[in-house]
Amino acid sequence: MIRPEIIIQVHQGEADVVSEILAGIEEEGVLCQVVEIPDARSVAQLATEGAQMSQLEVGIGVCKKEAFLTVAGLKGDVLFQTQCAYRQLGQNAARYVKGNRFTQMVGGV
């Protein structure tokens, strides 16, 4: 059985970026899985592939300091993108799953 989880695809991501995203998702009580990707890819691609694999249709791409959130229906378009508000990005990924309103992204798109 496939677990309902948010897929986070990471390529050369900084450790604290990933841990902050995970904290945001955990606080909201949603499941997630981190996948390390060795080949170079854009954050958008990483997130889009994640969304396609995720049973929750939510994917996050992380590359160095950049984090990108998308969902399957958006076909690769950004839902949120940030270089600092990682916790909120994680929270918003989880809130998308729960259907709750998003939290304000400080310094994100």
Added chain:
Amino acid sequence: MRVAGIDIGNSTTEVCLARLAPSGEVVFEQSALVATTGTKGTIQNLKGIEAVLQEATQAMGIAPTAIDLILLNEAAPVIGDMAMETITQTIITESTMIGHNPNTPSGEGLGRGITIPLESLSQMDPKQSYIVLVASHIGYQEAACKINQKSDQITGAIIQSDEAVLIQNRITNPIPIVDEVKYIDRVPIGMPALVEVACEGATIQTLCNPYGIAQGFGLTPEETKRIIPIAKSLIGNRSAVVVRSPRGEVKEKEIPAGALRINFEDGTSSEVAIDQGSEVIMKALTRSKQVQDIEGTAHSNIGNMIVTMKEAIRQVSQRTDVQIKDALAVDVLVPMSVQGALAGEVSMERAVALAAMVKADALPMQALANALQQQTGITVEVAGVEGVMAALGALTTRGTTFPLAILDLGGGSTDAALLEADGCVAVTHLGGAGHFINMLINTELGLENLPLAEAIKKYPLAKVESLFHIRLETGEVKFFAQPLPPKVFGKVVICKGHELLPVESKHSLEKIVTVRRSAKEKVFLQNALRALREVAKDGVLTNIPNVVLVGGSALDFEIPGMILEHLAPYGIVVGKGEIRGTEGPRNAVATGLVLSKVGKI
């Protein structure tokens, strides 16, 4: 001959253009509507009149000078205004409680202990239980690690940032944790405290029970009595904290609300205390006597409210004698932020809202007519009383007959007129209408945004359930090919045509719908019954066979239905007007003005 009937209302100016033949034949040509400029019946209306004539003639491709005669209505000399005043207020002195609903508190059950900051855990007394305070500069990992070192003595936690679940997942002994406490620095230290978190989907059970708090703190019967406001204000929360500080308490202050003094035309008067509620006030007002004026006790809230209201009306109308001839009082529960709160708590305070109607001797319509004639070069006549004209216009609704009552559901006032076959007319004007509903919705939901409140009144609601679909308040689901903007995701939205306006509040869709419907019922249902009783023969509703609803608020998607449901048992046919079969409930007075001239040229 081409005539223009013009109706100047509180909020809109409407025109009806028609050609009249001497034979009595009438051909309606065009109608238009603009916002009224200035207070109705004043010279400032000229601008709006010109604009509406321009609009109507332009649509027909003729010049305004092609009009031979302009008919103005003898506008009812009534002006409405409204005000609201809270009569209770909750104040926390010293900090004694936190009652709020963070999105994600954690743990379950009740924790009891002495409050202590995380930094001072080393100074713990080994025989004591503690409630730990975690400020936002401390990360969840560090906090969890420190709590674990003393886990057998820590029974609960209060966290400033949104990290309750994160900390819970990292500690060995699960404890109730309340997070998002904004002003954690105001929580007194070294005091006994109780922390309660309910499981998902439930609300707290102990801290909203006076005996529960008494048990937790070992209170005497006398002290238990004093903590009632605390227990009361915590009802319905998923998490709460109560701290026992020596001087601190939560007070529910009754603001001296004062009384309303109603003077009747026959010299008698009656006095009603405001805190008795709207029902008693309305009973005193509907004792089938003409009201001469309404006053409030000097220096009380209601007194100040009425003085301010009269002053405002005096200024816009430039009249010296302002007397309130009718008032509609409504009880409201208003969410107000609690003074001295620790987490932005709100408490529902009781308030009374009052819509008043002021009648003057007569509006200077003739002066307005003269000015208009001078400006346009077209003959202008003041042709008829508003209520009669509205009834005449309403008669063009198919299926109506004499005696016909109209209910004009406007913005500023609710008016009724009853027209008998022999031309006899009874007219009444009551305070409280569309604008009053906006105010009620605005305050009961704590929006502080009147345009948003008006939008809530006018349009149905929906919940955005995903980026691609919304669920309407009727339960239907609507899908979108393009993703919706993230700013509306998960929110309650107003469906204004194709536009979705987010409602920025924590209220559920059901709550907003309830407030919207109850505001409409409180104002228009009550006023419809009051107005019709006043114009009905012998005050008996069953003497009215049919009622036509006209005016802007008759366009509302649910008000006509509410009134029909209520009047149907009396055997009254009631419905939205279909003026001339084309105008809906609009344009009744303007049409009536034109019709009043049929066969008279």
